[in-house]
Amino acid sequence: MALALAAGTVGAGGCARSRAAEDGSRGSRPARVHxxxxxSRSVQRTVDSVGSLFPFEEVTVGSEVEGRVAQVFVDVGDAVTRxxxxxxVVPIELGLTLEQERAALEQIQARLTTPGGAAAVKDPKEAAEVKRADADRTDAEQKYLxxxxxxxxGLISRGxxxxxEARFNGARAGYDMAVQNVLTLRAQAAQRTASVALAGKKLSDTVIRAPFEGHVKDRMVTQGQYVKVQTPVIVIVATDRLRARLKVPEKMAAWVAVGQPVKVQVEAYPDRAFEGAVSRMNPTVDPQTRSFxxxxxxxNRDGVLKPGFFARASIxxxxxxxxxxxxQDALRYLYGVYKVxxxxxxxxxxxxxxxxAREGADVEIVSGLKEGAHVAVPL
Structure with a gap:
């Protein structure tokens, strides 16, 4: 229903009277309202809260070797892939250590090959060293017999x-010792192989790589700087998704649950609402603030939100x-109070x-009106 009402019929509002006086000077014109x-209708309650935005992941990458920084490939703000x-980092004496371990391993492997230098044996009896000892033992046994x-x-002397006999016994002992030596060498070869792998890994770790896709938040080293193991070098943050950490009053605990929709606003984009969902809740309440x-x-695929933004949220x-x-168009705000x-x-x-609560184009009236009353909305 639309009405044409003269402004002078409005009650004691001073502003209305001044407008009426103005209108009177120009000839009274009625105000058209709807x-x-x-x-009364159902209103879904929301929980308003404030907090800050944090990166989905953040890690401080450290050096895994000791040495000097040879080159820094990234700087603050750079996008990085996994x-x-x-x-x-140029390691100290790490390359020499790797070569020493490889040389020691090659020496052991040479003693574990079959006669003729074939691949390493699986059966100790096939090793060249054992083969030679076995030949000596066989020859000594034949001469002993x-x-x-x-x-x-009575054709030869006792001596x-x-x-x-002594030569035969020595050859048998030599054979047993050769077999034992091969078994020991195999154990040493396994140990040296592990040492070579570890030295190789340390050498490859001299290039520090990004653990996940993200952006560089901070760089803590420069070229030529000396670093030790676990010295922080780069901070990486993942910002394709962000965590909004909010404070909720304890009296609202029964209203909030994981999975509920959340709308977030930030001062940088006051006309935009960013949507998300509650992902987790702290099971305890802070006794100082009476909130959780x-x-x-x-x-945050477009990257407009930044970790650290102050956030206003509605759950x-x-x-x-x-x-x-x-x-909401029926409201008038005057001297700190709302009127209709x-x-x-x-x-x-x-x-x-x-x-x-405000919901869409409507607003809840807690007091001042009764159901069935009529209010004017300007056209």
């Missing part, structure tokens, strides 16, 4: 027989109440109201 009823080189036969026939922490995840709760609502113009018998009356 009259709408105050209705595995991208960040810093190169021959000497034993001749001694029994000659004892010499052949809530974290929401926000998508859409599962609570729904019946409430009186009027269009109610319509009674084709006249406007100024009424002070207290507001609750």
């Amino acid at each position: 009259v709408v009823p105050v209705v 595995g991208r080189p960040l810093v190169k 021959r000497a034993k036969e001749l001694f029994g026939q 000659t027989f004892d010499e052949a 922490d809530v974290e929401a995840l926000l998508e 859409v709760s599962s609570r729904v109440d019946q409430a009186l609502v009027v269009p 113009f109610t319509v009674e018998r084709s006249a406007l009356h100024e009424t002070e109201v207290k507001l609750g």
